[in-house]
Structure formats: C-alpha cells, structure tokens
Amino acid sequence: VFPWLMDHLPGSHQKIFYCQEFLRSFARKEVRSHQERGSPDEPQDFIDFYLAQIDKSKADPHSTFDEDNLVQTIFELFLAGTETTTTTMRWAVLNMVDTHTRTRVQKELDTVLGPSRLICYEDRKNLPYTNAVIHEIQRRSSIIAVGVPRECVKDTMLQGFPVEKGTIILPNLTSALLDPEQWETPRQFNPNHFLDQDGNFVKKEAFLPFSAGHRVCLGEQLARTELFIFFTNLLRAFTFRLPEGVKEISTEFVLGGTLQPHPYKICQVLIHSSNLCPRL
Numbered sequence: 001v002f003p004w005l006m007d008h009l010p011g012s013h014q015k016i017f018y019c020q021e022f023l024r025s026f027a028r029k030e031v032r033s034h035q036e037r038g039s040p041d042e043p044q045d046f047i048d049f050y051l052a053q054i055d056k057s058k059a060d061p062h063s064t065f066d067e068d069n070l071v072q073t074i075f076e077l078f079l080a081g082t083e084t085t086t087t088t089m090r091w092a093v094l095n096m097v098d099t100h101t102r103t104r105v106q107k108e109l110d111t112v113l114g115p116s117r118l119i120c121y122e123d124r125k126n127l128p129y130t131n132a133v134i135h136e137i138q139r140r141s142s143i144i145a146v147g148v149p150r151e152c153v154k155d156t157m158l159q160g161f162p163v164e165k166g167t168i169i170l171p172n173l174t175s176a177l178l179d180p181e182q183w184e185t186p187r188q189f190n191p192n193h194f195l196d197q198d199g200n201f202v203k204k205e206a207f208l209p210f211s212a213g214h215r216v217c218l219g220e221q222l223a224r225t226e227l228f229i230f231f232t233n234l235l236r237a238f239t240f241r242l243p244e245g246v247k248e249i250s251t252e253f254v255l256g257g258t259l260q261p262h263p264y265k266i267c268q269v270l271i272h273s274s275n276l277c278p279r280l
C-alpha cells in the first residue's frame with residue numbers, strides 16, 4: 001500500500017536497495033560517458049543504439065524510449081544475465097567433481113582441440129560429449145523452476161483445457177526438464193540424455209531451461225556461448241576435487257531467486273598451465 005515506507009524501515013531489504021542503487025548509478029555513469037563521447041557513425045553497443053532511438057523518437061509523445069528506461073533495461077540485463085550464468089557454472093563445477101564425467105570431458109577436449117588452441121563456440125560441434133554434459137548440467141539443475149508469469153491475451157484451448165483471456169500463466173519449466181516420459185533417468189545426472197547410440201549430440205524438445213515462445217530468454221545465445229567457453233576453458237586447465245575429509249556432496253538445491261547448489265568449497269587443481277586461456 002505504501003511502497004515508499006520500505007525505504008525508511010530497517011531490515012535486510014536495505015542491502016537489496018543499496019545494491020540496486022549501486023548498479024543503477026553504474027548504468028547512469030555509462031550512459032553519461034556515451035553521451036559525452038557523442039553519437040558515433042557506427043553505433044558500437046546497446047547504449048549507442050538506445051540513445052539513437054531516443055533521438056529518433058523525440059517527436060513521438062507516446063514513445064517509451066527515454067533515459068530512465070535505458071538505465072532500467074541495463075539494470076535488468078545485468079540482473080537476468082549474471083545470477084543465471086553464475087549459478088549454472090556453480091552447478092557445473094559441482095558436477096565435475098565426478099571423476100568419470102570430468103575425465104571423459106577432459107579427454108575429448110585434449111583429443112579434439114590439442115593443448116593450446118583458443119576455444120570458440122563453433123568447436124561444440126566437434127565436442128559431442130562436452131556439449132551433452134553442458135546441456136545435462138542445465139537440465140538437471142533446472143535453475144529457473146518456474147518461468148516469468150505471463151497473461152493469456154485471448155480465450156485459448158490448450159491440450160483440451162480452456163484457458164480464459166486474462167488468466168495468469170506460470171510455466172513450470174522443471175516439469176519438462178525432469179519429465180519421466182522425456183528423460184531416461186530424470187533425477188540423475190546423465191549426459192547420455194543428449195547422446196545417440198553412436199555418441200552424436202542430439203537436441204531434445206523438452207530441454208527448456210530458457211523457456212520458449214515469443215518471450216523466450218533474450219540472452220539465450222549469449223548464455224549458451226558463455227557457458228560453453230567458460231566450461232571448456234576451465235576443464236582444459238583445471239581438475240576439480242572435494243577438499244580432504246569431505247566424502248559426499250548433496251546435489252539438492254537451495255531455494256533462492258534461482259535454484260542454487262549448496263555452498264561447497266571445491267579444490268581447483270591446475271593440470272597444465274599451457275592450457276590456461278590468456279584471458280582467464
């Protein structure tokens with residue numbers, strides 16, 4: 001009823017407000033420095049394109065392109081793009097403690113890429129096992145269990161069920177990612193879910209960590225590229241082990257903004273320094 005009241009009440013939400021303001025003020029500074037630089041002949045990044053669009057739509061009184069919306073969009077891209085990829089990488093490292101899977105990935109990377117060549121996203125086509133492992137990490141961790149709520153825009157029939165206009169829909173992504181009719185061992189980490197009998201990578205329709213349709217994750221391609229590049233570079237240079245004394249780890253999630261792994265300490269042991277990506 002009085003959202004502004006929260007600004008004045010003490011509590012842990014104050015830390016969230018502080019972090020939000022930190023990120024927004026960073027975005028504002030970036031926008032300012034782009035404005036000071038002036039509009040380049042060729043827009044170089046998202047901010048350049050957005051500022052050009054603000055300029056173009058100045059005469060339109062209904063335009064939503066303005067500086068506040070630009071700052072908010074940058075904020076949302078950071079929010080949607082960091083928590084998700086980091087959480088997936090944390091699951092990746094936890095799963096790579098398993099010696100069998102990790103060794104197979106490392107052997108494939110060694111055989112196909114050799115010791116020191118830079119890895120690019122195209123390489124995934126020659127790395128079916130590694131690609132399958134990355135997909136299985138995303139499937140099994142199912143970090144966004146329920147997608148963003150959407151509203152049905154017209155009366156619809158869905159698999160025999162009537163859905164009235166105005167109904168709020170919450171897509172249950174986990175129900176597809178762990179569907180026992182779609183996956184051989186739905187609750188078990190198993191890269192074979194994405195491999196045929198000859199070891200070729202196979203796409204699966206029920207693989208929906210980024211959701212689907214018009215409002216599918218905007219950053220899907222970026223996220224897929226990041227996950228592949230980060231994962232392969234890490235596995236080429238390091239091996240992952242549990243610290244001494246730790247025998248077992250839980251693969252159950254901790255409920256947060258995303259489904260996260262338990263906060264374990266993992267030992268990252270350098271295999272070969274020549275495999276270190278110069279940019280890592």
Ligand code: HEM
Nearest residue numbers: 080081084085144147148209210211215216217218219223
């Ligand atoms: C592993 C990484 C990621 C996962 C699993 C993921 C997953 C999702 C999911 C499930 C949605 C909801 C889609 C829907 O409402 O149907 C979504 C939306 C979105 N994601 Fe991602 N995401 C990831 C990375 C990223 C990255 C890297 C960015 C951008 C830098 C990004 C930007 C967005 C945006 C802007 C939306 C809202 C799209 C809209 O409402 O039209 N995401 N994401």
